Amino acid sequence: MTSAASSRSPTLKEACVTEALAIIAEQGLEHLSLREVARRLGVSHGAPYRHFESRDRLLAAVVARCYDAFARHLDARPAGGDADADLRAMGVAYLDYALSEPLSYQLMFSTRLPPPTEHPEMMASADHAFGLLRSALARRSPSGSAIEIEADALFVWSALHGLAGTLRSDILAGLELAPETVAEAGAHMLRRIGAALGHPETREQNVAGQR
Amino acid sequence: MTSAASSRSPTLKEACVTEALAIIAEQGLEHLSLREVARRLGVSHGAPYRHFESRDRLLAAVVARCYDAFARHLDARPAGGDADADLRAMGVAYLDYALSEPLSYQLMFSTRLPPPTEHPEMMASADHAFGLLRSALARRSPSGSAIEIEADALFVWSALHGLAGTLRSDILAGLELAPETVAEAGAHMLRRIGAALGHPETREQNVAGQR
DNA sequence: GAGTAATGTAGACAGCGTCTACATCCCGAA
DNA sequence: TTCGGGATGTAGACGCTGTCTACATTACTC
Numbered sequence A, B: 001m002t003s004a005a006s007s008r009s010p011t012l013k014e015a016c017v018t019e020a021l022a023i024i025a026e027q028g029l030e031h032l033s034l035r036e037v038a039r040r041l042g043v044s045h046g047a048p049y050r051h052f053e054s055r056d057r058l059l060a061a062v063v064a065r066c067y068d069a070f071a072r073h074l075d076a077r078p079a080g081g082d083a084d085a086d087l088r089a090m091g092v093a094y095l096d097y098a099l100s101e102p103l104s105y106q107l108m109f110s111t112r113l114p115p116p117t118e119h120p121e122m123m124a125s126a127d128h129a130f131g132l133l134r135s136a137l138a139r140r141s142p143s144g145s146a147i148e149i150e151a152d153a154l155f156v157w158s159a160l161h162g163l164a165g166t167l168r169s170d171i172l173a174g175l176e177l178a179p180e181t182v183a184e185a186g187a188h189m190l191r192r193i194g195a196a197l198g199h200p201e202t203r204e205q206n207v208a209g210q211r
Numbered sequence C: 001g002a003g004t005a006a007t008g009t010a011g012a013c014a015g016c017g018t019c020t021a022c023a024t025c026c027c028g029a030a
Numbered sequence D: 001t002t003c004g005g006g007a008t009g010t011a012g013a014c015g016c017t018g019t020c021t022a023c024a025t026t027a028c029t030c
Helices: A010-027 A035-039 A055-077 A083-100 A102-109 A118-138 A146-168 A171-175 A179-183 A185-197 A202-208 B008-029 B035-040 B053-076 B083-100 B102-109 B122-141 B146-168 B171-175 B179-183 B187-196 B203-209
Strands: none
Touching: A010 A035, A010 A055, A010 A102, A010 B122, A035 A055, A055 A083, A055 A102, A055 A118, A083 A102, A083 A118, A083 A146, A083 A185, A118 A146, A118 B171, A146 A171, A146 A185, A146 B146, A146 B187, A146 B203, A171 A179, A171 B122, A179 A185, A179 B146, A185 B122, A185 B187, B008 B035, B008 B053, B008 B102, B035 B053, B035 B179, B053 B083, B053 B102, B053 B122, B083 B102, B083 B122, B083 B187, B146 B171, B146 B187, B171 B203, B179 B187
């Protein structure tokens, strides 16, 4: 009966998420509070509570939005080419997002969230991204077993995820790496991943001639 | 004159760090508070403030302790064998620590900390670990340039770091991976890293016969 | 038009980090 | 031996937070 009743006032709910994102961007995650959101929106401090049962649920909504943007970014990678090229395009898109949207990336992967099982839309986005990777790998080597494909997908994802994390990390600053090492880290990582997976057809081309 | 004056009451300071770690282990990072620490130690809520100027500094002390334990764990990896074996031992030790001490690992790499430049002991530990990796890689292929060694060190570290993060992640639960994929992820990752780096002498041995 | 569910308001509560004023206590200098 | 000062712990206050409750208002349904 009240099927559409939950959208009685979509304005405030949406505005809360937007304002929360703004606060995080301006002052950092630690300064996010329901009261601050309410203050900036000119409503009472209890108002957001009608739409988010806790601070964490508001944060979850923000993160869900980040996942959406991330999935869209991956989907929008340059199409065309064989499976191999597509895989590489995905890697580039992944790192590109992590480095160009560090706030969004950090929110997705460095934030303690309420049990994700309660947020199916998040899981769906993550699953979607992982499915892209898995199918690209499967197309690349049709002879591989499902288990091997899956293991490689986990490997590729983890490696890219790890590099993104490392590059964003404060630790990196203390390591005194050569600037070019950092600048070329993405390309180097993709090259190494290519070498690790082996190249069914055009091996040398990728090992040497990338970028 | 007061060279040892800062150790007037080493008891409480040490006890605070220990108790903080216990609280985090029992109730999670979000339940850590100076007041709770004080309460469990039976002192007034202001007492810890004599030793830690803020909550974040206490947390930093806890994290520093984790870094120490981590560095010791890496140093304690089984010695012997050639550079190749040592590199693999380091990878095993890394993943082993990340998975057997998830709390410690999370504190090190998933916690927003005060500017690390103010905590040289932390940077030193991180630098030490990275140095281990770099020198192992250098010994493995003496002909490689310093830049290439460094880039590979970053690659290896990031890949391991990423896998550790992914395996600890809540997201993983929603991906419906085969259990064996998860169980073998570490070994698979180390195998792929080996393949990516190439094996100067005994290539096949590592690709096929590991574990 | 009446009733009802959704939405926003206002106030309260406990908990937190942090600051300040005050009480001890211990060590070294006189 | 005394005494003075720095380090340590205590007690209370402040403003902030998340969350709960009771109340007002609004808008849609019957």
